[in-house]
Amino acid sequence: MIKRILIFLCLISFQINFAQSLVSDNTIVSILTVGTADASHSLYGHTALRIKDDSKNIDLVYNYGMFDFSTPNFMFKFVKGDLQYYAAAYPYDDFEYSYRFENRSIYEQVLNLSNAEKEALINKLDVSLSSDDKYYTYKFIDRNCTTKVIDIVNEVLEGKPIVKKNIDSKTYRDVLFPYVENHFYQKLGINIIFGHRVDDQATIMFLPLDLFENLKTTSYKNKPLVTETNVIFEANRPSAFSFLDSIYSLIVVLLLFVVIKKKAMQMTFFLILGAIGLLFSLIGLYSLHQEVLWNYNVLLFNPLFLLLLYFMATNNEKWIKRLSSVCLVFLGIYMVYMLNKVHLFIVAPIVITAAILLFRLIAPKRFSIGRGRTRPY
Template sequence: MLKKILVLVHFFIFLFGFAQTSPITTNTKISILTVGTANASHSFYGHTALRIYDSKSNIDVVYNYGMFDFRTENFMFKFVKGDLQYYAEAYPYKDFEYSYHQENRSIYEQLLNLSLDEKQRLFNNLNSSLSSNDKYYTYKFIDRNCTTKVIDALNVVLKSKVIVKKNVDSKTYRDVLYPYVENQFYQKLGINIIFGTKVDNQATYLFLPFDLMENLNQTKHQGKPLVLENKTLFEAQKNETGFSFFDSIYSLITALLIIVVLNKKALNIIYFSILGLIGLLFSVIGLYSFHQEVLWNYNILLLNPLLLVLVFFMMRNNQKWIKRISLVSLLLLGSYTIYMLNKIHLWIVLPIIITNAIILIRLYLKKE
C-alpha cells in the first residue's frame, strides 16, 4: 500500500511540475509512437502512444493509454468479462524506450504537423484527463484500446474526424488480425475459435497500431500531410525461431490421426470431452462477457457442448441415444462447415471438422 501511495505522490509531483513549466512552444514536437509486436498475448498486435518533447526545455514525456495492472483483483475474470479498467499514464520517454528495448520490440515515430494552438490544446487535454477519472477506461478489443484513445485525443484537437481508416476494402476484422500470429499456430487457432461474428464484419474501424501508422501517412489536415517525418527509434533484433512441429498444424493432424486410426472408445470419449468442455466454456463466456467480439460464436457448432451428452451415453453404452445425438451433431457440423466456406480460418479447423465427422459417422453407423 505504501508503495502505491509513493508512486501516486511521485506522479502528481511530476504532473504538477510539468504543467507549471508550460513547455508548449514553437520548438515543441508531438509524435505518435508505434511499438512492434511480441509473443505475449497482450502484445500480439503492437502498441500506440503519444510523445511530447522539446530539446531546449529538456522535456520528453510519453502519454501511454495502454496501462493495466496484472495485480488487479480477479484480473483474468475481469479481462474475460470485459470490465477490466485500463488507464493512461505520463512518464519519461527514456523509461518507455527502455522497457521496449528489454522486450526487444521496435519503436517507430511519426512527427505530427500541428499548429502551436493545437499542440497547446492537446497538451492541456492530456494533462486534464490524467488528473481526473477520464484517465481510466474500460478496455474493448476493437472499439476502445490504446490506439483508439490516441486517435480520439487527436481528433478532438483537430476539431473533426481527420484520422479515420482510409484503406477500407473487403477485408474483415478477422482477415486483418489473422497474419499477426502467423508463426504461432495454436495461438492463431485459439484466437479464431474464441471470436464470434463481430470480427467477420468489414474492417472499417481504425484500431490496430500498425494500421494507424499506415493511415497517418495518408492523412492530410488543412491541405497538408499530417505526418512531417517518419523515424525508426529502435529496431528490434530478429529472433529466428525456426519451424516448430509442436506449434504447427502438423502436430494437430498427427494427434487427430492417432485418434481416428486407433478408433478406441476411451480416446473418442477423451477427445469429445475436451471439445465439449471448450464449447461449454465459450457458451458461458458468450453469456458472461461484455466483449462483443466473443458473442454469437458459431465455432460452438464445432466445439459442441452437446458432445458432453454424447460422451455420457457412450459411457453408458446406450446405442439408441448415441445414434440420435451423433446424427444431430453431424447436422450441426455440416451447417458449420457450409457457413465456414468463406472464412479465412477454415483451413486451421478443417482437421477437427474431418475428425469429428469420421467419429460421428462411425458412431451413427455402429450396429446395436
C-alpha cells in the same frame, strides 16, 4: 516506490512548466508505434503519444494501454469485459528501454501541429490523467490504446482528419489473421473464441500498425499531418519454424484419435471439444465483449458432446446414434457457414476428425470391426 515518486514529480514539474509558459516551436508532438511480439498481450503492437520539449527538459509518453494485474478478480473482469484500463504519463526513456528490452520495434511520427493545437492537446492529455477520463473500459476493437490516441488527437484538429482510408472487403478477422502467422495455437485459439463480430467489415482503425500506415497518407490543412518519421529501434525478430507450434503437430494428435479405435480415445476427444464449447457458451452469456458473442464455432466445439459422453458411458446405443446424427448435422451447417472464413483451413483437421468419429458411432458395423465381431465404438 521511489520510481513512482519520481514519475509523479516529473508530471508535476511538466504541468507547472506549461502553466507558466505556452508551448513553442520547440515542442514536439508525436505518435509512437510499437511493433509486435510473441506474448498474447503484445501480438498486435501498441500506440502512445510523446510530448517533447528540449528547451524545458521535457520528454514524456502518454500511454492509454495501462492495466493492473493486481486488480481483484483480474481474469474474471478481463473475460467479462469490464476491466478498467487507464492512462499514465512517464519519462520517454523508460518507455523506450522497456520495448528495446522486449526486442520490439519503435517508430515515431512527428505531427504537424500549430502551437495552439499542441497546447490544446497537452491540456486534454493532462485532464485525461487528473479526471475520471483517466480510466476506461477496454474493448478489443472499439476502445483500446490506438483508438484512444486517435480520439484525443482528432479532438484538437479541425475535421478530425485521422480516419481509416484503406477500407475494403476485409473483415476484422482477415485483418487480425496475419499477426499470428508463426504462432499456430494462438491463431487457432483466437479464431475459435471470436464470434460473429470479427466477421464484420473492418471499418474501425484499431490496430497500431494500421494507424501507422494511415498516418503516412493523412493530410491536414492541405499539408501532410506527419512531418517526420523516425525509426527509433528496428527489432530483429527471426521467425523460426516450430513443429510443436504448427498445424502438423495438431494433425499428428488428431490422427491418434482416429487410428486408435478405443472407446476411451473417442470419449476423450468429445470431452475436449464439448468442454471447450461449454466454456464458449458460458463466456458468451457472461462477457460484455462483443467479439465473443454469437460464437458459431460452438457448432464444432459442441456442448452436446458432453451429453453424448453420458450415453456412451451408459452404452445407450439408440441415443448414441441419435445424438451423433444431430451433432453431425451441426457439423455440416458449420462447414457450409465456414466456406468463406479465413480460419477454415486451421479448423479443418478438427472438423474431419469429429466427422470420422461421429460416423463410427452412427454406423459402428462399417467403421469398427475386429476379431470376428462388431464392436459398438
